[in-house]
Amino acid sequence: MSLKRALCATTALTLCSTAALAQDSSITIATVNNGDMIRMQGYTDEFTAETGIGVEWVTLEENVLRQRVTTDITTKGGQFDIMTIGMYETPIWGANGWLVPLDDLSAEYDADDILPAMAGGLSHDGTLYAAPFYGESSMIMYRTDLMEAAGLEMPESPTWEFVREAAIAMTDKDNEIYGVCLRGKAGWGENMAFLTAMSNSFGGRWFDEDWRPQFDTDAWSETLNFYIDLMNEAGPPGASNNGFNENLSLFQQGKCGMWIDATVAASFVTNPEESSVADSVGFALAPNTGLGRNANWLWAWALGIPAGTDQEAEAKQFIEWATSKDYIQLVAENEGWANVPPGARSSLYETPEYQEVPFAEMTLQSILTADPLNPAVDPVPYVGVQFAAIPEFAGIATQVGQEFSAALAGQTSPEEALENAQAIASEEMEAAGY
């Protein structure tokens, strides 16, 4: 008898909770565990209070997030109503019809305020498929005190040759100060993002207009040799294992003279609570070789809606909220202007309070110098500055990244690494039918 009663009670409870779930509209969002996204989660309650829409978060590390959302969208799994994706995924998925077009956002949202470089990288055929939450380019972050001690002055737009001289002058290996920290960890979003942007400034590119890989060109050979020589002379030990996070920690500990990386890092290295060198950081544009292209990239973390979700309207409401001017204002009021999501909207850079943030102007300049449609000196058949937005790219670039990482570690010569890279890329492109 008691068993029967217990069963009844359980059934009733289940029914109640199911009914409760059905009443409440709730959306599930997959996102990356970056500081700005974590902050956004803290403000979710305000969104729920405003709209009555509940939000569930799935927060993952960048690589894991990529695999999860890619698997979900290709298998039409339908786990998420909003996905955090980047400039690489958006045009490809948009072209496949996997994302809901964002061409009908409300007038007060002011979609025209989105920086053109960001909107361009998140569109396919002129239609926006994901709204940028924050955008970034890369720039030089350097120690002003070490620069002064070396008797040098950083120009606003330095050449690679100057960077090399300054790096060597600042290096003091006995005291564990290394002139320049650069990405060396293999991965298409790690060392290859940096090296691709760097090769753009040396006149290199990934593919020519017939989709032939270009690692057998002089431009790539110069790029890789310069990079490896520079890192051997003035880089930290074990650089071939360093990615963004490793270099951030080295810089914050005061062990790097210069660091060329994402502009979002500026708020971390100038935060006195996290960085021991917060008061002596200067900023400059990513280096060039006088060919008209700087070694800076362009990236946005953006929110997109997978096609076929039941909660399309609610998802759009959330995207409008999270990427709006009001959200920026909300964060600024609570946590100060240095902590707002940067790089997505033009109006942010016209705000007088934001103009006082030390890295604001250099971030905007860096973003504006990157052009995803014309990233290299020579014309290219692909979209993207530090990547080529084709489905095969991630797989090829990760393998190529491993070759270059091995060359940096001294296990192969730069020439051998380039030969292997050319072979890998040719093999994969041929198999993909280019």
Next chain:
Amino acid sequence: MATQHSRSAARLMMTPAVVLLLGWMLVPLLMTLWFSFRRYLPLRGGDLGWAGFDNYVRFVTSSAFWPSVQTTLILVGGVLAITIALGVLLALLLDQPMWGQGVVRILVIAPFFVMPTVSALVWKNMFMDPVNGLLAHLWRFFGAEPVAWLTDVPLASIVLIVSWQWLPFATLILLTAVQSLDSEQLEAAEMDGARPLSRFAHIILPHLGRAITIVVLIQTIFLLSIFAEIFVTTGGAFGTRTLTYLIFQRVLESQNVGLGSAGGVYAIILANIVAIFLMRIVGKNLDR
């Protein structure tokens, strides 16, 4: 004694479990086989039709294939050699009566309870980091240039990390075997004037034979599919790409399910060759 009746009842009752387990194994296996013959590229729109043996040919002729098989075998062999050698040594030590034996035994088996990802991260960031790692400080303390472990000796470093994880397992199995050894036999040998080394070689080691084969068998099965430690430490760079890692790259990074599935079929074949080979040795050893 079971009657005809109860036996068939038992069979009937076992059926659901057997069917479930078979399905559990067969469905993924058949799907892997099916996909390995398809041109399946999720980012290019999904299943693009029949591919014949293209995927198989491409997987084997790729420049990454043989190095990855070699890496897998070195990794498995290296870890087995280290864990068995040190496992025997530790088992003999732990068998000696000593003060605080219980605590020491717990400490020795502790690494086995650490998740592979966590242990790989701890080793990478706290020990092997060439700037901030404990080993780097130690090297500098003695006036030596720190070693960039994961780039200079990447495969050896991974073998070390994995061995650290599996040593407790080997030690435990071997310790049980050591404890089951008849002490009178050893005493008799000692009285006959056998030296410690020959006692070890002629009495202890043969006695451990069975335990060692079990350790080899179980560890090999797990080590062939090792993944987390490589993912966390080197991401497959510097010649640490095993067959499993190569398959992961093909399926998830290159988004080529067909090619990866063909790799998966090769991996199953390789694992079966090793398993048959080992079973024969184990069988011989256990029959004795």
